Amino acid sequence: MEFPISHGSIRAEQFSELLGNPRVRPFAERMLTTSYVECVPGHEEAMREIMARSFDLLTAARGDDRQFRTAAATVVGDLFHKSDPDFWFNRVYRHYKRAIKPERRFAILRGLLCGERVLDLGCGPGLYARELARRGHRVTGMDFSERSVAYARESARAAGLDIEYAVADYVADELGSGYDLAMMIYCDLGALSPADRASVLRKVLRSLSPGGAFVFDFADDSVPGTSGEGRSWLLEESGFWSPRPHLVLEETKTYPELKMVQRMALVAEEDGSRIERYMIRDWCFSRDEMRDLVLGAGFSSCAFHRGFLPKPVWGTADPIFAVASAPRASEVRRVHHPCHDSVDDEPQDRDGADADRGNEDIEAHDRRDDHE
Numbered sequence: 001m002e003f004p005i006s007h008g009s010i011r012a013e014q015f016s017e018l019l020g021n022p023r024v025r026p027f028a029e030r031m032l033t034t035s036y037v038e039c040v041p042g043h044e045e046a047m048r049e050i051m052a053r054s055f056d057l058l059t060a061a062r063g064d065d066r067q068f069r070t071a072a073a074t075v076v077g078d079l080f081h082k083s084d085p086d087f088w089f090n091r092v093y094r095h096y097k098r099a100i101k102p103e104r105r106f107a108i109l110r111g112l113l114c115g116e117r118v119l120d121l122g123c124g125p126g127l128y129a130r131e132l133a134r135r136g137h138r139v140t141g142m143d144f145s146e147r148s149v150a151y152a153r154e155s156a157r158a159a160g161l162d163i164e165y166a167v168a169d170y171v172a173d174e175l176g177s178g179y180d181l182a183m184m185i186y187c188d189l190g191a192l193s194p195a196d197r198a199s200v201l202r203k204v205l206r207s208l209s210p211g212g213a214f215v216f217d218f219a220d221d222s223v224p225g226t227s228g229e230g231r232s233w234l235l236e237e238s239g240f241w242s243p244r245p246h247l248v249l250e251e252t253k254t255y256p257e258l259k260m261v262q263r264m265a266l267v268a269e270e271d272g273s274r275i276e277r278y279m280i281r282d283w284c285f286s287r288d289e290m291r292d293l294v295l296g297a298g299f300s301s302c303a304f305h306r307g308f309l310p311k312p313v314w315g316t317a318d319p320i321f322a323v324a325s326a327p328r329a330s331e332v333r334r335v336h337h338p339c340h341d342s343v344d345d346e347p348q349d350r351d352g353a354d355a356d357r358g359n360e361d362i363e364a365h366d367r368r369d370d371h372e
């Protein structure tokens with residue numbers, strides 16, 4: 001289904017117009033109801049009723065900003081009972097947390113996480129860092145989000161854990177050295193461009209002690225061919241994209257030939273103060289491709305593990321967990337040129353020439369699409 005609007009042109013006063021559109025409403029009702037019902041099985045009827053009443057209220061306020069705001073407040077406050085801890089919204093959240101909760105994954109991942117000094121790349125709020133520190137590892141968490149790191153620091157302090165946190169960009173900044181284990185969890189390696197991915201792998205290797213390991217997860221290359229494409233929209237009083245009332249238009253496109261899923265989100269704040277566009281590209285890999293990348297960066301081996309999550313959360317396939325091993329001291333001497341005995345030597349940038357290949361391919365693909 002096409003949206004009757006073009007990306008980037010949504011303004012605050014168009015919100016209710018959008019809701020009043022006879023093509024948008026049934027689509028949104030179906031989409032939203034389905035996703036909530038999935039999270040709270042057995043509440044389909046209640047969800048349908050809430051959705052219908054919400055859309056009625058919001059549509060009735062068409063064209064009038066003040067009425068719209070009042071209606072939106074009623075929807076969020078009275079219909080969705082966001083503040084009622086027992087209502088479905090919280091159950092949705094609990095279900096979500098149960099299904100993909102990092103602590104739960106940690107229990108399964110634990111066997112892969114070893115070594116004394118650990119570097120958690122993209123540590124976010126520090127969920128893994130805390131679990132590791134509790135078990136006696138010396139952990140450094142790195143994330144470029146100041147808010148995440150502030151939260152992580154505060155929760156480590158509250159838990160009495162000694163964790164070092166750094167606000168840093170693992171693509172641009174140095175990672176330090178001497179780690180027994182580096183980890184990057186949540187398929188984040190696949191979100192990097194091909195050139196950044198290769199360079200981060202080499203940097204991670206340099207940060208490890210000989211024989212150290214890099215543990216990360218990635219999406220299987222069957223994902224782009226089997227995930228759905230589509231557009232959706234969501235009105236939120238406060239949420240992931242903004243703490244203020246906002247509209248999110250999302251579009252998912254799959255590029256099976258490129259083994260990539262692209263998600264675009266257009267976020268418009270209700271008061272019109274901000275309209276932003278976010279692009280997330282998740283590159284997917286076969287094990288052989290990932291092994292080539294990892295070995296090309298200088299790691300000596302790569303093992304794969306699967307079936308960690310209770311149910312697939314990425315389309316049809318679980319992420320694959322990889323353990324890439326840094327060469328041991330004896331191997332380091334063997335693989336490096338005799339004139340250079342430092343592990344800091346950079347291997348040739350195999351992917352350097354590919355720096356912008358990803359973007360060019362996507363544009364070429366889109367141009368083909370336009371002609372179809």
Ligand SMILES: C[S@@+](CC[C@H](N)C(=O)[O-])C[C@H]1O[C@@H](n2cnc3c(N)ncnc32)[C@H](O)[C@@H]1O
Nearest residue numbers: 102122123124143144145168169170171185186
């Ligand atoms: C999807 S979250 C995963 C958080 C955590 N690893 C987990 O599984 O709970 C990705 C995190 O990586 C961080 N991040 C993304 N790119 C980064 C970069 N280039 N340098 C540092 N942190 C980055 C984000 O700020 C975010 O906190």
